[in-house]
Amino acid sequence: MLDQDHIEEVREIGPDLREAIAAGDAERISALLDPLPYSDALRELLALSPVERDGVLELVPAELAAELIEEAPDEMAADLVERLEPERAAEILEELDSDVQADVIGEMDADDAEAVLSEMDAQDAADVRRLAAYEDNTAGGLMMAEVFRFSDKDTVGKVLRTFASEEDDFERYRGQHPYIVNEAGEPTGVVSLRGLLTAKRSAHLTDIMVRPMTVPVDMPLERLEDIFDEHPFLGIPVVDTDGLLVGVVSRSAVAEAVLERSESESLKRQGVVGDELRSMPTWLRSRRRLAWLSANIVLNIIAASVISAYEETLAAVIALAVFLPMVSDMSGCSGNQAVGVTMRELSLGLVRPMDALRVWFKEISVGVINGIALGLLIGIVAWIWKGNPALGLVIGAALALNTMLAVSIGGVVPLLLKRLGQDPAAASGPLLTTVTDMAGFFFVLSFATLMMPWLI
Template identity: 75%
Template structure:
């Protein structure tokens, strides 16, 4: 307990020192304090400051540290922080990042601010960023970095070792890449291992011991990249265009980050949170985004409530039914969410497409029939024993079985249909599923109860 209290006191003291250093605009003290923190801790402290103070800190600390902090932050937040800086300072920071990160950050910024930064960047680097920004985020082209250990097919081992011996930023950014061999037209013709390079005579041409590399096209989706890195122990894989020209390298780390970001994004969307929301963002922006989703749910829930209103007489006559209404809708909703989760997973992996609607439905309904009957029998027995009415048990059991079959059908198929019409299935599937399963669950229970009224009262 004393250790816990001591840790809290230490954190508070460090935060106070940071605040004092920010107020004093003391760059040296800020650097010393940030050096005591991990990147995630430093980012938390940064986001606890006011907007003006955040900009001041990013201006006072070294461009390298500022770049590390922005890379640690969610993309949208990092873009907002960059937009608040003077253009010259933003350029200093972005030049410390790899080209793939630069492209992501520039792509998330407002057009005017992004163009201002690109105009002040090195012309070649700016051209790389513009080129990378043309690719979709979840493709090899969108994830690759343009810094490539590229060697001409006329070079010898000695030539490459001289390149490696240089104290050069570009060499540092190769991140242990193997040398990729290209011809005069820039086409990738081979790759040599670093180990092979060091164990071969200096005068040997690279083409004499290079091997044919595995490559991916710039349009290759994230799912294909995931499969490749799962199967092979590559740290990176070269990206080429249709003519075989070397464009860049996509790293294992970049693919892992993209997979994690996609998973987090889809989970947030299913909960009605759109974008990279963090609590340091403006309150009005967070409120507006959430309300857009919540207000739509009000309309959908009013539709579901209207079903209950239409069967008021049945509810008054058999009040015990009201106990089971939320159970039927909730249990079938859970089954539907399982189906949504599987479809979203298969969509992200490229295992299903919108045209596979019938096949997906047949697979889901087969599971829905089995689970619906099993759950229906279970809750039917509970209702019978609890309320002493076999007729009530039959009504509740049949309603849950039918609603489960409907829920898995909707959960499995709706994401595909939304994908076909260009809507985001992660955002829309959840509210639609919830409303339909509630409405249908109420309808099944109340309509079956109305039909069996003579045996219920």
């Protein structure tokens, strides 16, 4: 945990930082931000106005600016970079690894991105364009283009001399093992650091190398996660369709992608689209939220129309109003459990859209048991509370059936949405809520209409 002195330091830095920006004092700005953890430094940056943020990124050393850009979510990072002059933006991006560069460039407007790329080193720009073309959450989309590679004709001595003479560049390889490639560029081996230190300097790398495991550029995140769970690798070489070595995907990149996917799906289920931060423009945040909330208004009107069709029944048995939200809410909870399990299995690659029938059978089995149990429970409560066994029967039967419907929808709809190319994380929740509300109201009120002589 941060100590109290550090907390106070973070709280008091704002006025000094603004004063340094106004004075154009680059050294003072760096002295204020550099000692802070990058998350705290980014917090201070985002607390500034857009113009002040531009001033910070223009004045501080490119290395520090790059660390702040890397710490920010991709969408915010792209916004920060887009506001800079292309020459300065390119200078900052050059300090980042190629996979981070591609993530930021991929979020930028096409014209702004091309303006920045045109100012970068030609080879670096080509790597970024290539990486940005790969699908997100695949080996190609997660890999870095920097590879610690050597020829199959090189010796142990050359590798060791590289370690000694290129220490700064070596940092960009994130501790990769040296990979060996043939003349065509195909990976033929990998050598361990232990093997390098125990071998003679005159030994050829082919004498101590072992055959490397490789993954194709289109391997999905789920499979990459499994491989890193099964093996203690820090990185795995990535090959293109011709078998040529094009990059390395690291364990840390896969772990970060898994975490980001989980956070993104959780936010989408709550109607938050994109990397929303409160430092973003208010109108942008409002417009994104309203798009989701407006759709929910329409869906809720549809659900409320069921109540309108049974106004006479509801007026005659006013006790039903107490139990309507209970039936819809409890069924919704059951449905959300089913959605959560399906989303989890989708992310792990354990189910596909073609498995919808099997998933439904598994869910309805649970739904029948839980529906009957919950129906009996709430039915008994309604009977005792209102002293009417017929009311208990109506409420209990409605909840039981709605629970079965809810788990069926929650289990299967994400798969159907996936099949249709829609985002299951964003759309499953509103659909489930609408259907469970509408069906719950219908079951309660239609059963009550049939049982009216015993309810009055």
